[in-house]
Amino acid sequence: MAITRELIRIENPEGEPGFLGAGHIARPLIYDNYIQSDPFILLMDDVLDKKDTKPVGGPHPHAGFETVTLVLDGELGADDHKLKSGDFQLMTAGSGVVHTEIIDKPGNMRILQLWANLPREHRQAMPRLQDLPLAHVPVVNDKATQIKLYSGSLAGVTSPIQNYVPLIIADVTVAPGASSVQKIPASYNTFLYILQGGVQVGDHKTWLYKDQVGWLNIVDEHGESELKITAGEEGVRFVLYAGKPLHEKIVSHGPFIADSSEDIVSLYNQYRQGKMKHISTVPEEQHYKW
Structure with a gap:
């Protein structure tokens, strides 16, 4: 008998003024309980309505994880x-790498940016960049359900993105009143973030609505489980995140993730001494353009 995943926690994250100044609203979807969210460290929904040409953002370092x-x-x-x-x-x-994000022209933007942990044995991995444009994203159109698969395997397709930690990320749209069943590993920590509409989840048919984050129960078993969903009268669009927990302790400080406080100090010293190279300088073989 298939294991059905159920919603066990529903969160209503609030937007707040972001660091990019006027017009920036940042909604923290994951931010302060890594034991619960493992392997996901942080997730922000950033919305920017920029009216001027004043540059915002700039260079900043990261180490010990993946954005x-x-x-x-x-x-x-x-x-x-x-x-x-x-x-x-x-x-x-x-x-360790330096990354630059500068926005210097008027316009609207919305991004979801996740910090995903690296296993201890790969925390010092050579920096790399993987780009997957929309035109090359695997897409599944099954009756009333569309799935754009960015990472991992789902619904019979696999993303080209290479992962140190097994990670499924999919943009899912279901037509009004339609149902869908997706198979995901039973042991993956999984949540849905609703972008539009509403959806009933699991055999319990628990409702989840726009701007809500819904976490599923984890089943400590190998094999697959079923995510059963039925869209509301307006249909639904959500982003599915599912990842294999690492069950490893981390130390987090500013833009760095490490195994110990001593490692954090070392990372700051490397950055201040200019030893972290900019991501734009990574060798061509470390920049994957799928």
């Missing part, structure tokens, strides 16, 4: 590093 960016609307970056609506990027900060 995972899904552009929902607008554009981010420039030149070879520009991401547009529907594009996806995974940056492995690993041993």
